[in-house]
Structure formats: structure tokens, C-alpha cells
Amino acid sequence: MKVTHDFHIHTDLSICANETATLDNYIGIAKKLGLKKIGISNHFWDSKIPGVNEFYDIQDYDHVAQIRPEIDKANAKEDIKIYFGCECEYDPVHRDVAVTEETAEKFEYILIPNSHTHLTMPREYYEPYQKHIDFMIQGYEDIINSKVSKYITAVAHPFCAICCPYDREILINMIPDDTFKRLFDQTANKGIAFELNVDYMAKYKKSYEEIAEAAHIRMFRLAKEMGCKFIFGSDAHSTTEHESYEQLTQAFVELLGLKETDLADIAK
Ligand SMILES: [Zn+2]
Numbered sequence: 001m002k003v004t005h006d007f008h009i010h011t012d013l014s015i016c017a018n019e020t021a022t023l024d025n026y027i028g029i030a031k032k033l034g035l036k037k038i039g040i041s042n043h044f045w046d047s048k049i050p051g052v053n054e055f056y057d058i059q060d061y062d063h064v065a066q067i068r069p070e071i072d073k074a075n076a077k078e079d080i081k082i083y084f085g086c087e088c089e090y091d092p093v094h095r096d097v098a099v100t101e102e103t104a105e106k107f108e109y110i111l112i113p114n115s116h117t118h119l120t121m122p123r124e125y126y127e128p129y130q131k132h133i134d135f136m137i138q139g140y141e142d143i144i145n146s147k148v149s150k151y152i153t154a155v156a157h158p159f160c161a162i163c164c165p166y167d168r169e170i171l172i173n174m175i176p177d178d179t180f181k182r183l184f185d186q187t188a189n190k191g192i193a194f195e196l197n198v199d200y201m202a203k204y205k206k207s208y209e210e211i212a213e214a215a216h217i218r219m220f221r222l223a224k225e226m227g228c229k230f231i232f233g234s235d236a237h238s239t240t241e242h243e244s245y246e247q248l249t250q251a252f253v254e255l256l257g258l259k260e261t262d263l264a265d266i267a268k
């Protein structure tokens, strides 16, 4: 199976993306890579819900929806299908996803991470490691059991703690198989997909052998065993992040033995 989609792309509407992150540039890259579907998932927090981090102050619906006319225009003339989505956030105060049902309906798909701990978790939880892990597990369960769970397409980069001051694989290694199995069984039952995000492997330029031994692979295998469906994402914030996309997605496909039937419907 060749991966022909990327549902995790940030344009320059995300305040952490650079000026090369335009829809036009990504369409050019997608054509070169032979992608048939791409999804725009800018960082988003629904302004109807009180914020917990100033990072989201301007990244509300009106802000991320500015890309919508451009997507519609491109869909009318391109062979590639482009989706309007978002990377929403976990709200640790309300222990729910930071989007109302009314706003969730406006997106074609929604990604939610339980691992933006640099934005959502008190800094003192970084150590001991178990505190950081427990925060992510609680976030994961709250996401799966959210009142807007039917709008959630996938959990973004599950348990891959972003901007973690120490090696995030330590945390994944500390989580027992049984815990993952319990969480992923619920994920599969809710029809929420599991994102295979290649950003970590790309950032640290991991070789095939290193990927095969990465903590993530054990977690991905357990997700597959429990019946989760998958979508792939680059987490691109500029035009350079797709350089190893083909090679990395292929490594994941081979190591996990993925077939077309393992993909979430939106990615088929
Ligand atoms: Zn993210």
C-alpha cells in the first residue's frame, strides 16, 4: 500500500508555521508526491470556550476559516481533494475538547491531540514522568469520551509529547500494554482513528532500523491489534517537511503491515 494522503498540514494561519506554508505550495508538493487527498488542520480553539493558553488567543474559528474560500477554489480546479479541518485542543479545565458542537459541525474533519502538554499541562507535571503520563492518559480518555466525540476524526500524534524537555519515547515506554489496549479498544469502538504522524521521525532523521525499534511502533501495533483505523499526517509547518514523507509513511506501512482496510474511511 502506498500512502496517498496527508491529513495534518498547517498553513501560515497557524502562528507557528512559516511564510512558505501556503495552500498553493502544499498542492505543488502533493502533486509531486502523488497524494490524492490533503487536509488543512490549523491550530484551533473555539472562542466560545474560555482559553487556557494565549497561544490560541487569535486562532479561533474565524481565523482558521480564512482558508476556506481558497480550499473551495482549489477543489474546483485540482484533481487533488482538499479538506477543511483543524487541529483542535484538549481543554484540561473542562476535561473536554475545546470545541462546541455548533462549531465542530463546520469542519470536514477534526484532529485532537492529547499530547500538546507544552500548552495544556502545568509545568510541574513534567516530573516525575508518571505525572506527565497520567496527564496524557486522562486527556486521552476525556477526548474519547467527549460530548463531541462523534465529530472527532482522529487523535493527533497520540502520546507523543510535543516540545518535551526530555526524550518523549521514555514516556511511551513506561505505559504498559494493558493500558494502551484499554484505551485503544475504546478508540476503535468510538470510530475515532489513530494518527500516524511522521513528524517525530522526520525531525530526528530516524533511519528505518531506528523507526523499527522506536517506542511508537509498539504503541501503533497495539492500536492495530485493538482494531483502530489509521490516518497519516506530516504535521508540516513549512514546505521542507515533506522531503521524507514518502519514505517514512512507507516504513510505517511495512513495519505495521498496513493495508487499505486499516485506513479510516476519510483516508481511503
Ligand atoms: Zn500537534
Ligand SMILES: [Zn+2]
Residues within 6 Å of the ligand: 008, 010, 087, 235
Ligand atoms: Zn500539528
